[in-house]
Amino acid sequence: MKSPSKAPFKSRAVANYRRTTAFKFTCLFVILAITLCTIQVIILMRYEHPSDLEQEIAQTSSSNDDETLPKWITDYFRWHKDMRAKYPGTQLFLDPDAPKLIIRTCLGLCGGLNDRLGQLPWDLYLANQTQRILLLRWERPRPLENFLVPNDIDWSVPAHAEGFGDMKAVRAITPLFQDYADDHPDDDFWASHLDKALERANTGEFKNVRVLRHRLLGHLAEDVLEERLRALGETDMIHSTRSFGNIFRAFFKPSQGVNAQLQQVYSELNLSPGQYTAVHCRVRHPKATVAGVVVHGKFAKYPADKTGLPWYGETKDFAVAVATHAIQCARTLSEDPKEPIYFMSDSNDLVRYIAHELNDKDFISRNATLFDNKHDVAALKAVKATNIVAREVTLENAHIDKQKGRKPKDYYATFADLLLAANARCVTFGIGFYAIFATKISGTECKLLYQEEEWGGKEGGKESKVCTEEAYKHLP
Secondary structure (H helix, E strand, O other), rough: OOOOOOHHHHHHHHHHHHHHHHHHHHHHHHHHHHHHHHHHHHHHHHOOOOHHHHHHHOOOOOOOOOOOOOOOHHHHHHHHHHHHHHHHOOOHOOOOOOOEEEEEEEEEOOHHHHHHHHHHHHHHHHHHHHHHHHHHHEOOOOOEEEEEEEEEOEEEEEOOOOOOHHHHHOOOOOEEOOOOOOOOOHHHHHHHHHHHHHHHHHHHOOOHHHHHEEEEOOOOOHHHHHHHHOOOOOOOOOOOHHHHHHHHHHEEOOOHHHHHHHHHHHHHOOOOOOEEEEEEEOOOHHHOOOOOOOEEEEOOOHHHHHHEEEEEEEEHHHHHHHHHHHHHHOOOOOOOOEEEEEEEEOOOHHHHHHHHHHOOOOHHHHHHHHHHHHHHHHHHHHHOOEEOOOOOOOOOOOOOOOOOOHHHHHHHHHHHHHHHHHHHOOOOOOOOHHHHHHHHHOOOEEEEEOOOOOOOOOOOOOOEEEOHHOOOOOOO
16 A cells, blocks of 8 residues: 655655746756856957958958067158158148159059069068058049958058049059050060169159159069078078068958958858858959850840859859869868868859758759769769858959959958958869969968969969879879
């Protein structure tokens, strides 16, 4: 016979246990909620301004704590800052005692980001040799300040400086290299015209000209600058050292619009600086195909570099094959198969296909016949073996030289991707200088060339063994 007190005691114990457990979970939930709220408040307090978070992200792109620069550059920076403080605003242009100026301008076709911004060592050399204040001014596609703003060095033309914003007025400024081809410098330019122009600016005809402008394209002649630096007793050649990134960061920080897009990508893709690999595929570049072959764009009247790569047939297969090879090469640099690979390209269709559609089971099932194509099969295999991520894309990254006339926001992604690549642990790159420019900013040694240009000239700064299928054929 059961004891009459057992069953009621057991029921009360169970009830008490349930109440106690429920109370514990309630307390735990409240504590967790308070903790999360506290963390959020701390983050909001710490990053009161959106740019604060981005600046921290940008600074982590380099693991080097030594922000030193060659003495000639630090001396020039100090003088530059002193003069801008002494002659604020338009006084820099109007005060007769203010130093003379040299301005890198863009008035039309000036090349891509590396052509325009990757020439800072040359810009500083010219400014230092002529003892002029260096400023930067774009008229096309939009003023540079829409995308990058001054950081430590104020390179911006004062807002109310007369004539700027008027193409004719800016074009009327005396060119430093007047009568010389600084936009396409040849051997004669480097051998004699450069020195003649500097002499003319220092002691000759242009000695008293207050403002000179230039647009020297020197990224294929970095060796010329390095020879000049050695002749002056310098040991830091800048282009391949941490100094390049230190100079870039002294000049630039992202504008509010670019910064917002950069933060959004980091947040949505859960990326952390230095903990992902970047892969860049420049498939619209003319030198991606054999010399003389013009790849027509989505609007047949214009080339693909201007209107986008048609997403069908041979052009699609070509782009997919390039991306597949680039991703497989990037895998050889990976320390962890789960490490994110941030995929970017000048073709929005390629980004959407590689990073989004091939990761979508519904897309794959709906397009089963698509995978009768060997290029698509290989791409799917590569994507499944990696952790490919990319931002959402609706339009291609607008080329600042080929696709002018757009609103400033239409170019934000081009700058955001550059900074994302500069913050990557490793970078895999091919045609063009966009991604190699990012590696010079970051100073990373972890970089890999997967594709050489099909034709034309030397590829300064890209000296690297080319990745072939042999490098990754052992990978699963």
